[in-house]
Structure formats: structure tokens, C-alpha cells
Amino acid sequence: MKNTSLPQLYEDMRRVRTFEERVGELFVRGQSAGSMLHLSIGEESAAVGVCAQMRDGDTFTTHHRGHGIFLARGADPNRMMAEIAGKETGYCHGKGGSMHIADMGLGHLGANAIVGGGIPAVVGAGLSARHKKNGAVSIAFFGDGATGQGILYESMNMAALWELPVVFVCINNQYGMGTRIDQATANPNLHERAAAFGLAARTVDGLDVEEVADAAADLIEGARAGKPAFLAVDCYRFFGHARKDKSPYRDAAEEEVGRKKDPVLQARDKLIEAGLMSEADLDALDQKVAAEMDASIDFAVAGEEPQLKSMFRDVYDPSQPEPEPVRTRLDRILAQG
Amino acid sequence: MKNTSLPQLYEDMRRVRTFEERVGELFVRGQSAGSMLHLSIGEESAAVGVCAQMRDGDTFTTHHRGHGIFLARGADPNRMMAEIAGKETGYCHGKGGSMHIADMGLGHLGANAIVGGGIPAVVGAGLSARHKKNGAVSIAFFGDGATGQGILYESMNMAALWELPVVFVCINNQYGMGTRIDQATANPNLHERAAAFGLAARTVDGLDVEEVADAAADLIEGARAGKPAFLAVDCYRFFGHARKDKSPYRDAAEEEVGRKKDPVLQARDKLIEAGLMSEADLDALDQKVAAEMDASIDFAVAGEEPQLKSMFRDVYDPSQPEPEPVRTRLDRILAQG
Amino acid sequence: MAVQETTYRDALRLALSEAMSADNSVIIMGEEVGRYGGAYGVTKDLIKEFGAERVIDTPISEAAIVGAAVGAAMTGLRPVAELMYVDFIGMTMDQLANQAAKIRYMFGGQIGVPMVLRTQGGTGRSAGAQHSQSLEGYVMHTPGLRLAMPATVEDAYHLLRQSLQQPDPVVFIEHKGLYTMKGTLDPNNEPAEWGKAKLLRDGGDLVIVTYSRQVHHALAAAETLASQGIEAAIVDLRTLNPLDFDTIGPLVERSGRAMVVSEGAMTCGVAAELSARITEECFDYLEDPVVRVAGEDIPISVSPLLEQNSVPTPELIVETARKLFT
Amino acid sequence: MAVQETTYRDALRLALSEAMSADNSVIIMGEEVGRYGGAYGVTKDLIKEFGAERVIDTPISEAAIVGAAVGAAMTGLRPVAELMYVDFIGMTMDQLANQAAKIRYMFGGQIGVPMVLRTQGGTGRSAGAQHSQSLEGYVMHTPGLRLAMPATVEDAYHLLRQSLQQPDPVVFIEHKGLYTMKGTLDPNNEPAEWGKAKLLRDGGDLVIVTYSRQVHHALAAAETLASQGIEAAIVDLRTLNPLDFDTIGPLVERSGRAMVVSEGAMTCGVAAELSARITEECFDYLEDPVVRVAGEDIPISVSPLLEQNSVPTPELIVETARKLFT
Ligand SMILES: Cc1ncc(C[n+]2csc(CCOP(=O)(O)OP(=O)(O)O)c2C)c(N)n1
Ligand SMILES: Cc1ncc(C[n+]2csc(CCOP(=O)(O)OP(=O)(O)O)c2C)c(N)n1
Ligand SMILES: [Mg+2]
């Protein structure tokens, strides 16, 4: 089990926050692969609070806004940033990008660019855990928008029916692109749905990372014991949906209030108030984190591009022949005549 | 509005029961198109109780076990039976069969062989009704098994969000093929799910058709006024899933108890007890119905087969060219050489 | 409508706006089509003009969006459902292929499903494996579905207007790489007929049959080829169902050589159908086998380098055409 | 395993049972696979042998069944997910095509998805438009998915065993019309290699390339043709991905005539790919265009008469072959 003390939680959140800020810079510098970059600023407590309760061997899937979750679970920021830049040195050798980072070593079964697409995999991972009796839990992280997808309900129903060690974590940042949660459903109390399928279900306020961590501890341990769970973490998406979105669909006043719900600052204040860390300690920590994340940009930028021939690799297992390139095939065919 | 007196409800249920018995006979005689015939015996109160509350202009979709619903809504048993026999004289000219009967005249937007497949159409019909302000309600009928399908939740969420005149009727006959409802979900109180999406939601006992009709009246009128609803009707599937299934997966004792929950006999007893009809009246009625349904078999058997050339008709609108038959195309190609 | 310089995106919006003005039963529904104006801006401001009851923002529920459109179409509306990326078609295939495509037939011709499913596909934005596909092959393989794929500003407008007149379900696939392309819309030009291909460039040495963005790659390639003494005719199919063979056949017979170009994965895709069809119909005239220049049989990478090389480029078209003549 | 007379259905069950005995990580999951024994009886009694934790009855949730199998495969199980009818693939296409098929690639080769999706398709039971389709074309068009379609009792057994050894996702499509077919399983026979086609009958006049139930139609047709002096070679592809062209090419070059037969809808389907491929590779040897005998581009009717005529019959194969020689 990881260290779940507030200083640690704070550090982890700060790392997520700063990493995401650097992703934004990478984009501005024109060095990201595309503009489909979804930053989790404002949602750090969900990532950090839940991941703090995960153990070695546990697995998880994330959505398109998953950098923070994986970072909280122990990712190497260098390889993440390199992947976001589409480089050979990234987690997926430049094939995946921001929305498809995965790492089997850390149990990350993959980020997903399909809203809801990664959810059912945890049911399968739960079946594996039950089969192997290895005590592992599998957690699906997704956004409030994914509650529109039927596959969430199919998956929750299976998990509850089979009493699998599975937790569904809904990071409710209030928006799916430009659609506020109350514009997407008549009942925004999302945990009620999970309860109706027979899961243990709660909503927590993401402002307080310790609250999130506590709720996650309960629900994850419950899941390990055969009571699958659902946790909604309420927070606010501080910025646009993706890098180019300026959120014209929400008003400044709302954003101002929303951005006050800052779990990183809240934890910082709490640390100072409780006398656990001083401003100076915290500034020093923040700077250490900043340096680490700056380095990740350098690492990403310095990384080489994937080689063109890697294109045909990994469609199938390396033991299998690669698909024949169109050009090779055409050469062969036209050599006939 | 239709006549919802008990004698009428009884007659309608008896018509469903007898029709389904005749469908069974058609199969035994080898005159049905295939064996995918799903009888609704035991579920008559759901069909009749709900349809009794529908109005002209209302629309509906059904599942694969939909004969009774359409009959309750006013179908011509001759054309139904002919369709089940795959004849030109059937509702769909032998193209649809038992699982794809539809009739736009009576607002039947179609039976569906895909579990859950017909559910979202009522959301669209609800949008139409809202757009045209015509006061129509649209009702999706489906089985308990369809609660496994994500599209049900997507559809309920939309209906609730948009306050559409839509009702979801789940005919809970306790089984989806060989799977009892408690083997398909951890929480068989199905209406709780609908409530969690913001619908008006109830479960009624299908033993008493008047109870069903009363609940349907409430919920349908609520839906017309903008409060979409979900109604689960508890009943028991008296026989196998389809014609060849002898239900080896359930025990005789359970079946005996289940078949005691007979809404047709219950209504009959009630009519007698209340002095509304005598045994003799009821026997006469039953015989009239039997004669009508016998005639439907004769009609079906006498009907001609579809003509082979009709195969290419109605893939597209009649204003469009028909797809070119493989044979014609081959003739043309091979005439070249 | 006046003669106007516009973009593919704006031409689409104009088509929607005019159709909605002309016919009150036309509605739009999809994710972010209203307040947000569409992920690619095609429906921008339509909600202001037509209101939230006709430009309907939906939850993220692709299957039910298509299913609801089916029900709406069956009950008298003319829905334009939007699928933000064609890559999401997997969630809708049951509603599309088992319902929309089969309802007229299964129900013996009682009713059709006059809906349009607008979506966009293709590479070009480093959007990765789940946001860059060209999945028209699935649609073309499904009897009952019409399939339109505009390559030009004019067709963006006219094909969409015409799709909204069709009695049967139309899948309308735009290309994400074309939205900002400029062109002229001239109301005095008679629109090309629905279902007819267009000869965009004539040339007697070779016929290149293509559609959507690859039309532009083919046109660019044809310029290069012309400078090297090879004259290619370029046919823009415009609709893949109906497929207009009458335009293609005589051209292939004249030159004896045909290339088909498609961004979709080669195996079992649109290029396969076109190749098979041309060969069947023009066999005696062919000097060489019909060549398929198509998407590689691999997923699309986020790396721009790999992405660009996963689908046909003007260079590959040129290179392949030249090989036909050596 | 002893030499045994068995059926296609029982050979499949034997393959599952043996694989489960040999490898504890093999599990089965799907609707009615356990207590009911499978809609077509393939998994009958396996639950008794292996228990409900390895033969898992699921709710009616096709998308999540496939998605759960993906997750199970990624975490060390070898799931065999069952889709009761291939017609339901529309609900699973996202999990199948965007997840299972792409995970290895998107994640840079870190992990594969060694799952088998067993299903069945085809006509023959008056099951109507939504239960009678042959949708292998969708699968073959999706890079990353293997596709096996056994025609014989031997292949029902061996291809399923081999599918369970594959490192990548395999869609395994049985034919509902073959379950009761009898045949011999002989353990002394070396199983044909995975990915290789089989020449089931030789003949120098014409090559018929086909798979699944149409193999039997082709064999029957070949007998008739032989009696009329036309000798057809019959190739059973066995797997459509991998596609074994090495077996087909020389045969086509020898006779100069090829027919491809597929129950799937013709346009943009498997027959199109085979036709295009054969033409490309064997163009100079072809006397006639490759002919496609395939499913009509229409939905399947419940009426047995219309149903039977919607897909290739032995008569149509004979008739078409004869036309090649007149
Ligand atoms: C199946 C699918 N539908 C739509 C999209 C487009 N899309 C990407 S993110 C998004 C909003 C998701 O909202 P939410 O789940 O709340 O996650 P958030 O972006 O807020 O983190 C949408 C609609 C998609 N990627 N996949
Ligand atoms: C999408 C889909 N999955 C599976 C099936 C096979 N199937 C047909 S009916 C049925 C059971 C349905 O149960 P329920 O919804 O309760 O309806 P009932 O048969 O009890 O009326 C199943 C699994 C199907 N037709 N469609
Ligand atoms: Mg959100």
C-alpha cells in the first residue's frame, strides 16, 4: 500500500497539475502529436485519492483524460510526455498518443479515446482476479459523460451479479465537452444508478483529497471482498475540453466559482494550517516537481520519431508475419505484366 | 379510448391465449416459417392491460415475443398468422415472420428479433410527438432479458431528460431463455433502475389484468403530460423460450407454481364471482374466439407463397431501382467473353 | 442562394440550414450539435436559428441516437443524426444495420426510414487509432443503406440537400481534412444528379476512381502525371450506394487501365469492391489488373509520420500510375 | 482422442473441452453457454465438467461480453466469448474493432488480446433478417482480427483448438446449417496448418474458392459439373485472416478460371476481396474475369423460399460455372 499521508497526496497532486501544465506547453510549442489533449487540471484528487489506495497487481483503465490517473499510479512522466509527442521513446512508441497510453507493468490496461470504451475490460480483469485468487482489484476511471453509454450499465450489472473485485470511478467534472451534466441527464445523482444495479455506491466531494482517499479505501477494500462499487468524485474541469476549446459555452462567473474548487490548493492550505509543512517546504517541493516535469518536456522533444517501418509492427504478435505494405504488394503485382 | 371493462379485458386476453395456442399448432403441423416462435402464454395481462390504455395515434415497438401485444392493440389474426407462416398474405408479405411483424396503420413500429433493438425507436417517436404536438405516446415493450442491454438505459436517460411521452414496459416473465432474472442481475427490482434515471417507475403483479390496466393508465397519462415512465409487469413464461425448448433448466415444481399465476383464469374467475358473466357466457365467448383463431390458421395455410421476384423489392423505396440479382449480373458479365 | 465563395464546412451548414427552413420536419440530433456547434463546427449557430427542439444536444449515447433517429424517421420527422466520428459507428451498427437498413424490407415495404446519419472520418489530425478511420466499407457492405461521401464544396452542399430528400437511410461521411477547403457554390449550376459519379478531369491513359479526400490527392497526382506524359481521368464517385458504374465503365474501356483509390483499409473494403466490379464489367478491355491504392491493413498511429503513411498519398498514386506504364 | 464419427457440433465441444482440460486459463462466457448448453448446443454439459466459474452464463449484454473478454485476455485468461448469432455483432463492434483489434498496436506491442469470439451465422432456419446473416465481411475488413470459418468436422475441431493458441483475437464463425453434419475425427491425421487453405478436390478447368457451408455447395456442384465434363478444383479457405494466397495462386494460374463463393452479401464483402486479390495476382493467366457467386445485396426473408434464394445454391454454382464454358 502506498503512503496516503497528506504530504504525499499533495505531492502527487502537484505532480499531476504540473505535468498537465507542461502538456499544455508542449502543445503551444507545436510539439505535441495533434491537439486532442485533455488536461485533468481540477481533477487531481480523484486520480490521486483513488490511486493511493491501489496495490501492486491491481489493474485499471482510464478515459481520454487519463494522464493524471496514470501519473498518480506511478507513471514515468518522461515516457508519458514522449508518447504525447508521438515519439518512439513514449510508452507506446508513438502509436498511441495522449489518449492511448498503457503500461502493463503498472497494471494500466489502457487509456481509451472511446467514451466508455475502457469500462468493460475491468469486468474481465475482475474475472481474472477471481480465477487466479490473487486479490487484485480492477478500477475503471471515466468521466460523467460516460454515464450516457449503455456499456457502463452492462458492466456494472455484470460486476454486481458476479461479485467481482471491481470499482467504477466516475470523475464528474460537470461537463462532457460543452454539455453540463444536468443537460445530459434528468438525475445527476449518478451513484443512484449504480446502487440500483446492486453496487456499493457513493459520491464524494473532490475538493478534499483525503475524503476521496478515505472513500476509495472503503470501496476498494469492499470490492476486494466481493462487493463491487461505484464512486463519483465531484470536481470541476478548469479549462476547455481539449487544448483548442475555450469553453465559450460556460460563463465566466461559473468558471470562477468552479476553479475555486481546487484540490491542490486546498491540500496546500491544509498542510500549512495543520503545521505539517511550511510555505517554504511546499515551495521547494513544487519546484522540485516543476524541474521533474520540465525535464519530461526535454525528454519528449529530444526523443526520436518512430521509424516508418515500425508502422507494420504490432498489428499482430511478433511471431506472425507483418501485413504486406500496399507499396510492396503493388510492386509485386505490377512486376508481373 | 378503448373499453377497459373486465369482460373486454378478458376477451382480449383470451384472444391472445388462443392465438398463441394456434401458433403452436401451426408449428406442429410444420406450417410455420421456422421454429423461432415465442409464445406469450402467461403474459396476456401485460399486453392487454397496457394496450387497453392506448389511443389512436399512439405508437409502439415490441420484442420477439410480441404477438399478444399486437393482437391486444387490434391486429388482424389472419394476417398475423399468415406472416408467421411466411406467406404473401401476411402483414409483411412473408419477409418478416413472427419476430418482425409491424403495421403502421395501428402504430406498430415493429417487432424486433434483437433483444433491446426496438427500444430506442420510441424515443424518436416521442420526439415526433413533441414536435407535432399530437398528444401521442410511444411505448416500448420488451422482456426482462432486455434489461441486460445498455441501449435501454441510454433510451430511458434520453426520455427522462427530454420529458418525452414515452413508456417503457418490461414484461418480466422471470426468464431470458434459460436464465432466471436473479441469474442475470444482482437486483431484480428492475423499476429501481428506471427511477434512478428520473422516470416514474413501478412494478405490478401481472396476475390481475385490472391492476396492470390501472397502473398503465396512470403512467401513460403521466407520460403524455411529460413524465416518461417505466412499468414492470411480473408474470411467468408458461412454456419454453421458443417452440422447441422444453425448459429443462427449470424444475417441475417451479413451473407448476408459475403456471398458477394465470391472468386469463384469474379474470375468468373474477367475472364469475362478480356476477358479470356466467360460465356459459364465458364458454360461448371462448368458443367464438377459438373459431376466430382456427380461421386464422386456415387463412394462413391457404395463403400463397411470396413470389421469388419479390425478393428484390422493398430493399429501397419503390421509386428506386431494385438491387441487381446476382444471376442477372453474372449473365451480363459472362455474356461479354 | 447567391454565388458564394465558401468552405466545405459552411456549405454543409448552409445545406442543413436551408433544409430546415424549407421543411419543418427536419431535425438535427447528436452530441454537441447545438450549443457547442458541432465538434467540427458544422452545425454552428443552427440552434440559434431553429431552437433546441430542432437542434437537439444529446447525451453521449451513440446507439440510442441512431435508434431514436430511426423512430423519429418512422413517425414523420426527417432526422439528421450526427455521429461525431465515424470511428464510433461500432456502437451504432446494430441500430444502423439491423434496424435502419432492414426495416423497409422486413416489414414488407410498409414504411421506410428516411434519416441521414452525418459523420466524418479519415486521417489528418493525429487523432489516433480510434479517431482517424475510414469505415465506409462497413456501410457499403450493408444492403439498405445509402452512402454519400462528398469531396467538394459543391457536393458538400448538394449531396447533403439530396440526402435529405432520399426515401431511405443515408450515411453521409464527411472528411475531417476537408472542412476548411474553399470553393464556389453557384446556384445557377444545375446540381449533379444523386447517385451519379462525376468525371472531374479527363485523360485517356488511365482512369482513377476515387471519392472523398482522395479525389484531391488523385487530382494533384494527375497534374504530376500529366507533366510526365501520363493523362489520367479522375472519377469522383460521390455516392458509393448507389454506385454509378455507367460513368466508370466506358472510361475504363477506353483506356484499358484503372486505379481505385480509397482511404479505407484495403482488405475487404471499398477498393476491393471497385476493383472486382471494374474487372467483371470491363475484363476484355483491361491491359493491366485494376490496381488498388488503399489504406494499409493496420490501425492508424498518432505519430504524424506514421499516420500520413498509413493512407494513400499523392506520391503513392503517382508512383503506382507510373509503374503501370513501365 | 480416438478416431471417432462425430458431428460438427460435437467436434466443437470436444475442442472446447480438451482446451479447458489442458489449460486452466481457458474460460467460456456468453449467453446461455452454461446451464442451457448454448443456443445450438455446442457448450452442452461443459458447465458440469468445468463449473460455473469457467463456463459463465452472462446477462444479455453483447457489448460487455466482448469487452469483458478483452479485459480477461489482457490479464491472463484465455476467454472464449460466445455471440449467439453473428447478427448481434453490431452491438459489439466497438469493443471488437476499436478495442480487441487495436490494443496491441495502439499500446506499442506491450500486450495482445488472445481471445476467441465464437459465433455462428448463415441462412437455413427461416430465422429472418436479423438471425440469418453472414457478416464475416465486417471482420475481414478490420485489421487486427483473425477470422476462422470451419466447413468440416475436422476443422471445427482443429481450427478451434488452433484459435485457442493464437496470440491475437480470433473471430470464429460457425455455420448454423452445419451443426448436425457428420464426419470423422482422426487423431492420427496431422491437422492442417493454421492459416493454410485446403484443396478439397482437384480439377483443372476451374478453381472455386470458398469457405464455411458454401464448401459443401461447391463440392456438390463440382460433382454435377464433373458429370458434364467440367472439372473444378475446390479450395476451402478455412481462415480468412490469415488469407492463404499461396494455395490459390498456382491453381488459378493453371486453369485460368476462378469463381469465388460466399454466403455474405456481395457488395464490398469477402467475395469482392477474393476477386480483387485473385485478379491482381493472377491477371495474366485469367481467361475470364473472376466470377463472384455471393449473397444477394438484400436482407434475408423469413419465407423459406426467399431465404434459400438469397444466397448461393449448388445450382447457381453449377449454372455459373457452365456459363464460363459456353
Ligand atoms: C464514443 C464516443 N463518443 C463521443 C466521443 C467524443 N468525446 C470525447 S470526450 C467527450 C466528452 C466526455 O465527457 P466525460 O466523459 O465527462 O469526460 P471529460 O471529457 O469530462 O473528462 C466526447 C463527447 C468519443 N470520444 N467517444
Ligand atoms: C441482441 C440479442 N441477444 C440475444 C438474443 C437471443 N435471445 C433471443 S430471446 C432471448 C431472451 C430474451 O429474454 P427476455 O428479454 O426476458 O424476453 P422473453 O424471451 O422472456 O420474452 C435471447 C437471449 C437476441 N435475439 N438478440
Ligand atoms: Mg466530464
Ligand SMILES: [Mg+2]
Ligand atoms: Mg423474459
